[in-house]
Amino acid sequence: MATCGNAFLRIRYRLAGQVLRYVDRGTVNCGQARHVSSEMERGAGGRSSFSGVVATVFGSTGFVGRYVVNRLGRVGSQIVVPLRGDEHDYRHLRPMGDLGQITPLEYHLKDVESVKKAVRHSNVVVNLVGRDYETWNFKYREVHEEGARVIAEACREAGVQRLIHFSALNADPHSPSSFLQSKARGEELVKEAFPTATIVRPADIYGHEDRFLSFYASLRGFPFHLIPVLDRGNLTHKLPVYVGDVAQGVVNIISDQTTASKTFEFVGPHSFVLRDLVRYIYHVMYRQCVLVSPPRWAYRLVARTLELSPFVPHMTRDILTRLHLSNKATPGVPRLEDVGVSPLALEDKALPILRRYRDFLHFDRSLDELEAPNKS
Ligand SMILES: NC(=O)c1ccc[n+]([C@@H]2O[C@H](COP(=O)([O-])OP(=O)(O)OC[C@H]3O[C@@H](n4cnc5c(N)ncnc54)[C@H](OP(=O)(O)O)[C@@H]3O)[C@@H](O)[C@H]2O)c1
Numbered sequence: 001m002a003t004c005g006n007a008f009l010r011i012r013y014r015l016a017g018q019v020l021r022y023v024d025r026g027t028v029n030c031g032q033a034r035h036v037s038s039e040m041e042r043g044a045g046g047r048s049s050f051s052g053v054v055a056t057v058f059g060s061t062g063f064v065g066r067y068v069v070n071r072l073g074r075v076g077s078q079i080v081v082p083l084r085g086d087e088h089d090y091r092h093l094r095p096m097g098d099l100g101q102i103t104p105l106e107y108h109l110k111d112v113e114s115v116k117k118a119v120r121h122s123n124v125v126v127n128l129v130g131r132d133y134e135t136w137n138f139k140y141r142e143v144h145e146e147g148a149r150v151i152a153e154a155c156r157e158a159g160v161q162r163l164i165h166f167s168a169l170n171a172d173p174h175s176p177s178s179f180l181q182s183k184a185r186g187e188e189l190v191k192e193a194f195p196t197a198t199i200v201r202p203a204d205i206y207g208h209e210d211r212f213l214s215f216y217a218s219l220r221g222f223p224f225h226l227i228p229v230l231d232r233g234n235l236t237h238k239l240p241v242y243v244g245d246v247a248q249g250v251v252n253i254i255s256d257q258t259t260a261s262k263t264f265e266f267v268g269p270h271s272f273v274l275r276d277l278v279r280y281i282y283h284v285m286y287r288q289c290v291l292v293s294p295p296r297w298a299y300r301l302v303a304r305t306l307e308l309s310p311f312v313p314h315m316t317r318d319i320l321t322r323l324h325l326s327n328k329a330t331p332g333v334p335r336l337e338d339v340g341v342s343p344l345a346l347e348d349k350a351l352p353i354l355r356r357y358r359d360f361l362h363f364d365r366s367l368d369e370l371e372a373p374n375k376s
Contacts, residue, residue, distance in 0.1 A: 048098045049076035053254060056080040056119050058151060059128030061089045063209055064166070064202075066096075067247035068126060073097035075251065082107040082118040109138075109147040116154045124254050125155050126164045127190075132179065132211065133307070133316045140182035148186040152193035162260065163197040164253055165190045169239070169265055169327050171201060177321045187263075198253055199263040200246075203327040206346070207243030208353055215314070215323075216281045217357045225288040230299060230324045232291045233274030237376055239267040239327040240277075242344045245336055252339035265333045269343045270375045274324070280346075280373035284354045286362035347372040 043049025053072065060069050060081045072079055073096035081090050081104045090104050107114035109129065119125050129151070131143050148165060155163045171183035190197050204212045219227050230236075246266050253259045272280075275291060282289035299320060306315045313319075329335070336343045355363065 043076060045076065047074055047076060047096075050078070051076040053077040053124055054080070054122045055124040055126060055254070056082060056122040057126045057128065058082055058118070059126075059130065059166070060093060061085065062128060062130075063207070063211070064205060064243055064246060065128050066093060067207070067243050068128065068250050069093050069102070070096045071244075071247040071251045072254075073101060077101070077124075079103070080105055080118055080122055082115075084108055109143070109150065112150055112154070115150050116158065119151070119154050119158045119160055122158075123161045124164070125151065125160050125162070126166075126250060127151050128166050130166060130168075130183075132319055133313050134318075140178055141185075144179075144182040144186040145189055149189040149193055152190040152197060155197075156194050160194075162254055163190070163194045164250055165197050165199050167199050167201045169201045169203040169267065169329070170325065175325075177318050177325065179318050179322060180325075196260040198259050198261070200250065200253070200266055201263065202246055202266040203239040203241050203268060203329075205243050205246055206240045206349070206353065210243065210353070212240060213281055213350070213353055216278050217285060217354060218314070220282070220285065220287050220289075220357060225290050226292045227278060227282070227289045228294045228299060229274060229278060229291050230293055230296060230320075232293045233276075233278055235326075236274035236324050237271050237326040237328075238274055238277055239271050239329060240346055241266050241268040241336070242346075242349050245341050245343045248341050249336045249339050252341060256339060259334075259339065262334060264335065264339070265329050266336050267327065267329045267343070269345055271327075272346070272373055273376045276374040276376070277346075280350070281354060283373075284350045285357045286359070286365065287357070345372070 045051070055072055055077050057065060057069055057072070057079055059065050061083065069079055069081065077097070079097055079102050081093055081102060083089055083104050083106055087104060090102070094102055096102060105118050107118050109115070127148060129143060129147055131138060131140070134140055152163060152165070165187070167183045167187050168180060171180050171187060173181055173184045175181050175184070187199050190199070206212045216227070249264070249266055253264070278291060279289060300317050303315045303317045303320045306313050307317065
């Protein structure tokens, strides 16, 4: 048994060495991955096979990261997981690839050498690093601009074939949100350093462990079912997109060479007025909600106070601004459909995500009894 296991490991290591030699010679091209890797491809195309893609996924410990790693692992990719925390941060990612396919690597965004080391053997790099709020150590500029530039430059130096950089929908240097301003500048820096990078701008992403549906669900404990939403949510339009679709979009971008140098906007199939969306969330949860519009200054004052939290601030003034900004897709910019993904409707996924917020009396009620939310 042990001999059999050792033989299996030897084959894997030999295979990995073969891939790295190809990458070092710069011959692996993800667009051609299927072609070039015909020599390297092993297996029938599942998790235990090898596709020829060696991907470094920065930000894989986050919400979107686990879905991207899973989808890449499912098609037999080798994945480098750069970590800045401890090894437990990637524990949940380990079963997403076959033995030896998921490789953790310590790095720090301000340590250029560690970033270079993380991309050295990869033909694909996905940059998911982002932060909703600023911390003492990292301001938006350092994460979304400097960090993105360092990763893009390291990719160029290492001869990486494909870089997929995550920005955000409505990233704009003139946005009222500092987060979106820094995302826009980050895009420019990435394009300067790595002109063929593919930029992905997702709308608000929902799924298990998200910070969108779960945020509104987390307000369910407020007295008298009062849910604070500026202007009662009448002026904000959202295009929420499912995280599984976003991850599949990334995998499809990697396997399609024509997506290099393009910008994609990953948005959901339907637009909702925030008012209807919040009502729907509470409808699925079988809970009452009364939308109230606190004065903007009062809401901002609360957000300012919460910013002082020494723990994760679930609300800051910038998050408040973004919550009430409309998602606007740019006409003519390619979307998920252009890489072969049909985005799921919110009502197809809302129940499994929100069921946990129901009380026990309604826990088992099925989706058939629920209406779809109004579309705007
Ligand atoms: N989720 C959304 O609705 C949404 C919408 C639009 C755009 N986006 C963008 O999509 C990307 C992925 O989003 P997400 O929801 O997965 O974000 P997330 O859950 O907050 O995860 C962010 C990832 O970035 C890493 N990170 C943050 N600051 C870092 C730093 N200073 N140095 C090194 N790593 C750092 C985190 O590492 P640690 O685990 O070590 O903290 C984590 O792996 C981000 O760029 C985000 O801005 C997300």
